[in-house]
Amino acid sequence: METIYHILWADDEIDLLKPHILFLGKKGYKVTPVNSGTDALDQIEETSFDLIFLDENMPGMTGLETLTQIKQRQPNVPIVMITKSEEEHIMEEAIGANIADYLIKPINPNQIILSIKKILDNQRIRSEKTQQNYQQDFRNLMMAFGERTDYQEWTEIYKKLVFWELEIESSQSQGMQEVLEMQKNEANTNFVKFIEENYEEWLANPQDEDTPLLSHHLVRSKVLPFLQNNEPVFFIVIDNLRYDQWKVIEPMLAPYFHIEEESIYYSILPTTTAYARNALFSGLTPLEMSRKHPDLWVEEGDEEGKNLQEAAFLEKQLQRLRHNIRFEYHKIIHQQKGKQVTESLNQLMGNQLNALVYNFVDMLSHARTDVAMIRELMPDDAAFRSLTKSWFAHSPLFDLLKKLSDKKAKVILTTDHGTVFVKRPFKIIGDRNVNTNLRYKQGKNLNYDGDKVLVARKPEAFHLPKVNLSTSYVFAVEDYFFAYPNNYNHYVNYYRDTFQHGGVSMEEIMIPFVVLAQK
Structure with a gap:
């Protein structure tokens, strides 16, 4: 009626x-x-x-x-x-x-x-129009990721899926949300096959035109060239920021910046801080890091934190590429540190490069697992985007960016990897030395049934180090997460419907790189 x-x-x-x-x-x-x-x-x-x-x-x-x-x-x-x-x-x-x-x-x-x-009638008209337009694009998307597709086409597919996700969410069309979720799942199934077929080749031939930009090449290819412009570069890494999360904070920056470049690069595997972010700052694959800098690289079995050497890795990369510059590295894990960095902006303007890591989004995804109240606040991807937007609106990072909009500086926003909402358990068995991450396992004698995994039996082909001769890596794919048979039901109930990273999905691997230009 x-x-x-x-x-x-x-x-x-x-x-x-x-x-x-x-x-x-x-x-x-x-x-x-x-x-x-x-x-x-x-x-x-x-x-x-x-x-x-x-x-x-x-x-x-x-x-x-x-x-x-x-x-x-x-x-x-x-x-x-x-x-x-x-x-x-x-x-x-x-x-x-x-x-x-x-x-x-x-x-x-x-x-x-x-x-x-x-x-x-704006909401009704927009909902009807969104539904009509998505239905027209639905078939094109299904055909696109069902065919043999290169990394650039996969980037465009993912961008389109995120676009429709945000449009349908805004139009509040529940029926279309369910259809899109089905299509995203189908896309991820095909994307996993694409990664399985091409990942080793990308690492072996980084200069090939069919190879996407990977974590360990990002700083050299996309950040350091800006040092030639004789203005300070602010290289800002928001840990665990997915492309859809970037799209919801982008309008907030519109009054202050033009988007000079928006692109997607590919995180290496495993899609975690220890591997992807260390690769980002070192300019090396994990295997190269373990061999060239054994004093900085932390193995899986070590108790020491795996992301404590990012400043040292960045310094080594700058030295290796003969950039004798003044730079600072800051990791922001709480409000007070963020405010201190913002207040020291005039001092930072004296550096040629400032690398700033903001850890809140990653902390939010982990809190979603461990804190009951956060589970209630963040039941799905839409709520995760909403909380990310709310954090950003009131964050020291936004304050810093607003101040930078009045400065002559180059501002780069990016991340190290994304995260995925996991729903389906996958049984795996390993000894007590196997790492605890739910999206990848590294160790020996890993046993499992089924093919919903990506396996690196020869870690060196994935440019990954191995502790002993029989070490292998197994990656969860799509929206699966690893669970041990022991106390299986409790484990599954605790981790199902949480945000995890380390494995293979569009959300974890295809991540934003953005260059901002002052208005």
């Missing part, structure tokens, strides 16, 4: 507007006409209205005065201001009072209908 909207229209010449009111009645709208601001206030005390048309130039209580009174009593009702005047101060006062629309007399029926639909 179609919704009947109730409109209040206040104008001291309301009798002259009878043709418009009759026109709206034929269109299915119920209109209550009044000829003064006082009468309008009386009406809103007695009746709920979906929309109010308010003439600005009424005798007695003016439109602006009436507007203020209505907003105090009914702050959420949308109001359209109608006026003969085009004076700027009147428009500014009306806009400042949070009106929904502003129309200049003489008005015609099409203007009125357009304003009503924009305000009252």
